Amino acid sequence: MTRTVITGIGAIAPGGIGIEEHWESTLRGDLHVRPITAFDPSGYSTSIAGQLENFEPERFVDDRMLVQTDRWTWLALGAARLAFADAAYDPSATDPYDTSVILASGLGGVEFGQREIQELWSRGRRAVGAYQSIAWFYAASTGQISIRHGTKGRSGVLVSDGAGGVDSIGAARRAIRRGTAGVVVGGTEAPLCPYALTCQITNGGMTTSPDPRGGYKPFDARANGYAPGEGGALLILEDEEKAAARGARQAYAEVAGYAATHDAHTHDTRSPDPRQYARAMIVALEDAGLTPDDVDLVVADGAGDPALDRAEAEAIHLALGERGATVPVTAPQGFTGRLGSGGAALNVATTLMAMRHSLVPAVGNLDTPAEGLRLDLVTGRPRPMPVRVAMVNARGFGGFNSSLILRTLPGAS
Structure with a gap:
């Protein structure tokens, strides 16, 4: 394929x-x-x-x-x-x-x-x-x-x-x-x-x-x-x-996996139930032929709402198991606001730059992480680290959940 x-x-x-x-x-x-x-x-x-x-x-x-x-x-x-x-x-x-x-x-x-x-x-x-x-x-x-x-x-x-x-x-x-x-x-x-x-x-x-x-x-x-x-x-x-x-230069990354699920919750809110959100991540990894151990970075939806942030943290743990507590997680959109239909696309663009430069930006506007999330949130300065596989997650009002797996190409510097 x-x-x-x-x-x-x-x-x-x-x-x-x-x-x-x-x-x-x-x-x-x-x-x-x-x-x-x-x-x-x-x-x-x-x-x-x-x-x-x-x-x-x-x-x-x-x-x-x-x-x-x-x-x-x-x-x-x-x-x-x-x-x-x-x-x-x-x-x-x-x-x-x-x-x-x-x-x-x-x-x-x-x-x-x-x-x-x-x-x-x-x-x-x-x-x-x-x-x-x-x-x-x-x-x-x-x-x-x-x-x-x-x-x-x-x-x-x-x-x-x-x-x-x-x-x-x-x-x-x-x-x-x-x-x-x-x-x-x-x-x-x-x-x-x-x-x-x-x-x-x-x-x-x-x-x-x-x-x-x-x-x-x-x-x-x-x-x-x-x-x-x-x-x-x-x-x-x-x-x-x-x-x-056509002679294109080295690509930023491969679209290795993708999945979308729906909460069937209500038309005007995002569900606090993390199970369908987690399933999107699980199926995206399966689509890519990867396991939680392969994931180097999670770029989160980052709703900025206490209940929804806790639900996202739980979804990450459900999807990644023990890896959920140790994989670096960021949400740089805290610096720009939530851009609606443009937000996840901008997060993908930011993630591609992080993969190319081996440098992960911090969660935007984060001062004190909420208790009980059990996430390795990137805080303060950008974190130098190689990113071979990144998971970009997104949610939308109306019950939409999506997960994308990006992977560097063989031979990429």
Whole structure:
């Protein structure tokens, strides 16, 4: 069976534009969760978020497309361009049916939609623009990337909240095994407008702390909910043999295993029952032909909620057995906030850099680990260590659980 490898990364995140900026910021432990500046959040229970600092949409999107699309799609178009460049992958140089786009999506074009709703109620239906019909749609970014780069391969969109970035990789691996040469995967999110914040607050899982240092704190004794964030990452996945034939450089890693389960809990919360989450990890390892002893690093979902963090710790122990207490665990998203459909994809990008540089970043914004977790949490400074096999886990509201196994390639330095 063909091997699926990751050859390109495009990150647009609170930590920086491009994977190198994001990586260096993560290693420094820069906290990018701060008071929301896009609008006045004083009337909301959550007022802090991970925000982009130097994103210039004109760098990636022309004026005509700016008025037709939402900020969420601008981020995706930018990340796709960066990922193609990083992989030195030119879709125009191949059969257009050889390249697919399979992304994750969460809220969609919510800022664009809010603006058009305001026009509807303040000025009437004739004030609503024609692009409202396509800009908010959760598949808009998939479509716009396909149009821009002329790709016509099997494409789609996965909607599973925070698990979506991992799920898109699983779907892309299936497409590659069925003959597609390359797939753009991952996700972005732009959830920082009044309408989006209102929607997110209803899930009951967000922090109410106005202090960024006291807000989103995965696995911390003072964990009190998560802070939202904007951005994400897109990746280029390829058939290894076809990548070699086009002269691709050494891939970051192989997608060795993947699995997804569902809690069948409720539609609006994440289950505190760890069994299905653990099963996703177990099946992903089985899919990769590996055992718990092979896992060098776990990159956790890190909900930043006491009950959910305990449930995740228990799931890790159920899945890995005795290894669960000794394998290093990190959750660097504490530095950026939870980026919805872009969060797991960004964690995968960060993990690939950790594997390439043999350096694991710390859990973001962690001061005092909560008692009873029995996890080897990476705290303080980044931890130098070789990472041959990494497990990246993710959960989404609605009961979604996903686990991805990444493995370095033979001969990788």
